[in-house]
Amino acid sequence: xxxxxxxxxxxxxxxxxxxxxxxxxxxxxxxxxxxxxxxxxxxxxxxxxxxxxxxxxxxxxxxxxxxxxxxxxxxxxxxxxxxxxxxxxxxxxxxxxxxxxxxxxxxxxxxxxxxxxxxxxxxxxxxxxxxx
Numbered sequence: 030x031x032x033x034x035x036x037x038x039x040x041x042x043x044x045x046x047x048x049x050x051x052x053x054x055x056x057x058x059x060x061x062x063x064x065x066x067x068x069x070x071x072x073x074x075x076x077x078x079x080x081x082x083x084x085x086x087x088x089x090x091x092x093x094x095x096x097x098x099x100x101x102x103x104x105x106x107x108x109x110x111x112x113x114x115x116x117x118x119x120x121x122x123x124x125x126x127x128x129x130x131x132x133x134x135x136x137x138x139x140x141x142x143x144x145x146x147x148x149x150x151x152x153x154x155x156x157x158x159x160x161x
Contacts (some may be wrong), residue, residue, distance in 0.1 A: 032057045032098035037084050037112075038091040050074040053097055070147075073097075076128040080110060090114060103107065108161070127161040141154040 033053050035043065045050045050073040058064055077097075084095075094113035101107065110126040134143040141159040144151055 030060055030100045030102075032060050032107075033102070034094070034096050035090060035097055037089055037093040040095040041081060041084060049077045054079075072130050073126070075130060075157055076109070077135060080107060080126075080128075084112075108142045125161045127157040 040049075043052050046052075052068050053073050054065065054070050056134050066161075089112070092114065094111075096111040096113070097109070099108040099111055108125055109128040112124040112126070115123055116122050119133070131145045134145040137144055137153060141156045142153050143156050145155075146154050147154075
């Protein structure tokens with residue numbers, strides 16, 4: 030299930046309305062039947078501004094699909110941000126983006142594991158590319 034779905038141009042318009050996090054939060058409740066934490070709403074606010082900067086690139090067509098918070102069936106896992114569209118040969122393309130609010134991360138000796146600071150201190154977690 031996808032919480033938010035639009036085109037690039039629709040997403041950019043929702044950003045300009047200055048309430049993208051409210052739009053996502055409302056859709057989250059409507060589709061998943063539950064609310065989420067204020068921290069997650071705040072992260073949507075911050076992250077979507079960065080995604081706005083990326084999607085302002087004119088090389089990305091206005092018709093590109095934007096999906097936010099794709100709930101992976103039969104799991105509690107979600108994909109943060111997905112861009113879909115066609116390449117120059119009309120082949121379908123998908124880009125999966127794992128959004129983070131981290132200010133820094135450190136390498137570890139463990140495969141696919143980094144260390145970063147969370148609310149309650151430093152902790153090891155899966156590398157974002159493995160999460161995606």
